[in-house]
Amino acid sequence: MNMKLQRTLKLVLKPTEEQKQTLLETIEQYKFAYNYTCKVGWSAKTWNGIELHKLTYYTVREKTSLPSQLVISARVVATESLKSAIKRKKKGLKSKCPQSNNPAIRYDRRSYTVWLEREEVSLATVKGRQKFKVKVPDYFKQYLDWRVTSANLKYDKRLKKFFLNITCEKEFPDVEPVNYFVGVDLGLRNLAVVSTPDGKINKFFDGGHIRAVSERYFALRKRLQSKGTPSAKRHLKTLSQKEKRFRTAINHRIAKEIVSLVPAGGVIVLEKLKGIRKRIKVNKQNRRWIHSWNFAQLQQFIEYKAQAKGIRVVYVDARYTSQKCSRCGHISRSNRIDQSHFVCKHCSYSLNADLNASRNIVKNYLASLQRGEVGTGSGISLPVGRCQPSQCSGATW
Incomplete structure (x- = not known):
């Protein structure tokens, strides 16, 4: 039996000025999608993904320029937040409708591609797929042969930088326990x-x-x-x-x-x-x-x-x-x-x-x-x- 190791690589994006504005607009519209879904789910007292999809998907598509994958991503993230908040409320604990002022965009393999060896990524944005240069430290190059899974794009307002946190995984043989x-x-x-x-x-x-x-x-x-x-x-x-x-x-x-x-x-x-x-x-x-x-x-x-x-x-x-x-x-x-x-x-x-x-x-x-x-x-x-x-x-x- 093998054990699966996961690592998250934090990479700094190097967008052009035009690309920076595109990413900021994408994050802003993603924020609307997330907050709107949370508001609807909180009112309906549900975190069921299928129900929330029916209640919010077409409205979000109509009011934003987000591609379908990011609309679904925002709904999935909102569903997770609602599940935690509603469960707390049912237990009588202090809870309120989830809301975010600067959410991290969650990407999956259908909405982003990464090429670590050439220090480049492709991300879905409000203006379609765009390629961005990233800084890959030498230390992270040991993960070139690992399988890349999901990623989160986060904008640090204080540093004014975009960070892409890429999750990768690899299986290794189990180690026999020792009495130590x-x-x-x-x-x-x-x-x-x-x-x-x-x-x-x-x-x-x-x-x-x-x-x-x-x-x-x-x-x-x-x-x-x-x-x-x-x-x-x-x-x-x-x-x-x-x-x-x-x-x-x-x-x-x-x-x-x-x-x-x-x-x-x-x-x-x-x-x-x-x-x-x-x-x-x-x-x-x-x-x-x-x-x-x-x-x-x-x-x-x-x-x-x-x-x-x-x-x-x-x-x-x-x-x-x-x-x-x-x-x-x-x-x-x-x-x-x-x-x-x-x-x-x-x-x-x-x-x-x-x-x-x-x-x-x-x-x-x-x-x-x-x-x-x-x-x-x-x-x-x-x-x-x-x-x-x-x-x-x-x-x-």
Whole structure:
């Protein structure tokens, strides 16, 4: 049995001025098609694709110049949004009619063609099919023989650039599982600490330098915001992108090193991040740091890099892992002396606090396996060089 890997390549379109206006008009009409379909579906309380097609297709074709494939695409995207919104409303949760001011156009194999080797794409627009030049980084050329599937066209209003996110896939032979487990603890002083239950691996990713750089960015941003001049605002815009690239690059580097520690077929155990900012009690000095660093992005990078190597990624509840002794299992808030030191009140076992937490994470997973509570699972497919299809720095490692 083969496993299917997917990657999303973020390419920058290079349209002429005339082509730029065509793309903007296409996005504007696609926005109308999406919002109109959502409005009709919300009023009719339905997300059934066939019903919405009958209710909206001919009206959208009459009021726009969109080709039929893009009208259908807008309806499919609207159907997905309506399904989520209406289900939330039926459950009594807060929900409203979906609406977008700058939607991404979803293309399929019938509405676009890509030639990565010659850095060119053909897209359906309001003025028919048009060819556009794209910038293909050398790193992405390893995917030339992968099968291209769907794509999303997104216009970044701030950067004034068009990004085409192309999804491609390829099948690889399954990797035989091996009895090798590592736990990863995410924290403040150390961005990540990796360990095995037997202590043969104890890897620290110190966040001191990273935090110092982030503090410099914060101080500079604060000074620029206080000035409020046009020049300062332009500088803030540049600074924002630079800081984003820095953070993404660091997460890529850490993820790559973590995955390199694990053999093919092994398991990386991560902590569930849901509610982590509410669970962790930090002082005012550390509050901005824990709310600013993108720990979810780091986990996503670990997942897709691990998947390419045949490594499984699983998640466990991380509650009490910082208070629990990894040797005897005694849980007490007083076990953790401070941010870095852990001393068990029951057996006097002492260890670095983050290292102790990482061992507890992997031991919690092994214990749940014995109880039959969880399966091993596998990593998920994620974009190359970024965390989300609509936003990335393009950095690769």
